[in-house]
Amino acid sequence: MKQRVARSLTGIVVATVVAITGAAMGVPAQASPGSSAPVSGTRPLSCVPLLSTFQVVLPLPGLFLPLPSIKGLSEFKDLPAARQAWDLPTRVDHRDQNQGFNSYAEFVLRSGSIYTRPRNSGDTWRKVTTPACLDRHVVAISVDNNMLVALDRNGWIYSMDNVLSGPLLWNWTRLFGSPVWFWPGMQVPGQGRAGHKWAISHRMSKSFVDARGFTHPTTAGLVQLISLTGGGTRIVYQDPWLPADHSYEIGGPMGGRFISESVSSSGSVTFVTNRYGDMYTRKYDLDLAGSNEIPGRYTWQIQRRDKPSAPDQLQERFNPAFAAISLPAQEWQHVPKIPGEVTARISIHDSGPRMEDRELRVEGRRNGRTGFWRKGLSERVWRFTETGGRLADPILTGANPAVDQSTSTLAAPTGITFAGRLPGGWHARTDNFDWAQTSHSVTLTGPSGRRYQVTMHTTDGLRLVPRGPGLDNNPRTLAGALDVRSAQPGRSAELADFVRTTMSGRQIFEISVQLTTSRLVLSPAGFLTRPLGTWTRP
Structure with missing residues (x-):
């Protein structure tokens, strides 16, 4: 839900919440910053703190989006350079479990450690400062806007925020889940830990358009972690302000029968594909769904087309003269099929200030040349960018660019009456x-x-x-x-x-x-x- 606004509070409130939730999870209330304990399947790593690993300032994440850098890009040079022998990429084009980017920095995962450099700089890769017990044990990462999430081999979630700021303000925590981002450890569902099966989404857009065309202002971030379960038919989302469980879902395309091979998500827009390259997108999160009436005002009724949009979120919430968020939330949108060869490596990232400003990317090949296909969220035509790099995934055999194969792998109906x-x-x-x-x-x-x-x-x-x-x-x-x-x-x-x-x-x-x-x-x-x-x- 909303960007963490209270996680760094100190004193009795924090101590009480941490103690209660720690006892519930069987996790010690006190972290051990110097610990190098091995990865455990029953609890998250204790050296990743509950509150903060800030190096310079007090932990105040969420008061600014993002916090301003202290020294700017020069902070990257204070990180240790990667060893030259390691096979680190010359460019980062995708957001997946091995690499990612935002408008400020790009990241890559190698041998359990995370490396970074300024976005599109071509500079030397440098090692991200990571809690000792987690370094060399990261098996997957995902980056979106102001957050990076890392998983260990047991699927425990560790988040690093402020990644739109310089590395001095990057902040690790193992907290994730209700109450208000204070739950001391949460795991991604088992099936969702595989490659291309999960992604972090951090919405920081200034506005979005609802299912009936009304524009709504947005003034705070929203975080959710998306993962595929049920053999690709279920889409679980975990929000750090929601209970620490796997009970919330985005109903999948085609009545939940579409079998997704891969998922990517950015700014509350989820992007899926099946084994034949048939793709869908949907704008959906807890707020868009109508489940959170604290910041949002909703209506199931049909509003007048000439009803004005509010100038800000506060007036929208309390002034009925402005349009409410229309329900139900917008359904899945069928993406035009790519006129060429593709893999299951899909990616979506923000390209502007609105939620609708998203770019889709799909790894593939055209006329024997490797690269990626790309288009804007609402565009109809795919364009190809040649990179000449090695494809990370195999070409999807059986995919026919001229045929809609969305129904070729449908799961059986639920049979529930x-x-x-x-x-x-x-x-x-x-x-x-x-x-x-x-x-x-x-x-x-x-x-x-x-x-x-x-x-x-x-x-x-x-x-x-x-x-x-x-x-x-x-x-x-x-x-x-x-x-x-x-x-x-x-x-x-x-x-x-x-x-x-x-x-x-x-x-x-x-x-x-x-x-x-x-x-x-x-x-x-x-x-x-x-x-x-x-x-x-x-």
């Missing part, structure tokens, strides 16, 4: 239900026996304590809306009566949903409302 009653003698049924999807097809059957195809939108709720992934016996609370506009209530007297009596006269009716593996309880949105119906598994 919920059905039950609604007031006034109505029945409802939803088939192949996937809780992580934003929209679900629902069949309403009226007292006359006539059927109406409508849509139920949902979004995951804001939680304070960890829970398991997917559905289980612990109810999962979703917010949402029942939208019957597609069934044209104006042409059916009984549906119009249902809208008037059950949906308070609104064709888009805001709801709350309680979900377990065995039942779906639908209620009007709000506190202490009576359920409209309970749908069960037939």
Whole structure:
């Protein structure tokens, strides 16, 4: 969620939170800065501190985005130079688990250590100052905007922030997860630790456009770590302000049945591809999804097209004269297929101040020459940049540039059906239900026996304590809306009566949903409302 604004607080508050969360995780409250303990699978490395490794100033991350450099680019020269014999790249074109960049610096991982230099400088590679027990044990990195995340071989997350500033202000911590970035250790899901299966996203854009075309100001950063699970069909996101679990997901393309081979993410825009080079992008995070009403004001209703956008985030939140964030969040956008050979090495990075200012890159080949294909997020045409370098991944065999092969590797439908009653003698049924999807097809059957195809939108709720992934016996609370506009209530007297009596006269009716593996309880949105119906598994 929001860029860490409280992580560096000192005194009783920090000591209490650290002690509590440390006890919960079985992690000592006190770090051991000089420790060189071996990598452990049961806890993160203790020499990576809970609060800060700042070398010069007090730990104040988040008060400025980014903190200003102390000495500028000259700070890189204070880092030890890499050994000449090591095979470090002459250029960094991609963001993946072995290299990455932002507008200020570029990074590369070799033999468990991280190296850096100013972006596009061609200067000597220099070794990043890293806690002793983590150095030489990093197996993967990901960089976006002001953050670098490193994983050890057990998938523990270690973040280094302020990487838009000089190296003197680069700051390591093992904290990640609720409360407010204070949880003392978190792991990436097991499947997500493989190559091209995870990425860090740090949104620092000044604005974004919602699903209905309204522009919204953004004044703070948002961090989330994206990873592929479920054989490539599930997309888990971990936010350092959310509970330390794997319970939040971005519903995948094509109703969650698309099998992603690789994922990349930047500034809350997620980019996936399958084994045939068919690609999708989506703008999505906790705030865009409608799950965080602390900084955001949302609406499921259709707003007037001439409703103005707010000049700043504070006025948008509290002044209803300005457009709210439209829900549901924008769905996946199908990316034009590349007219040439490609690998599964995909990358996305920011190219401007708006969320929509993103550049997509895909490693590949054209006419026998190696390099990468690139295009802007909203552009239709791919361009090729020749590098002459060795391809890091094999060419995707079977990929046909002229054919959409998105459905060639679809997973089976969920097979989950919920059905039950609604007031006034109505029945409802939803088939192949996937809780992580934003929209679900629902069949309403009226007292006359006539059927109406409508849509139920949902979004995951804001939680304070960890829970398991997917559905289980612990109810999962979703917010949402029942939208019957597609069934044209104006042409059916009984549906119009249902809208008037059950949906308070609104064709888009805001709801709350309680979900377990065995039942779906639908209620009007709000506190202490009576359920409209309970749908069960037939």
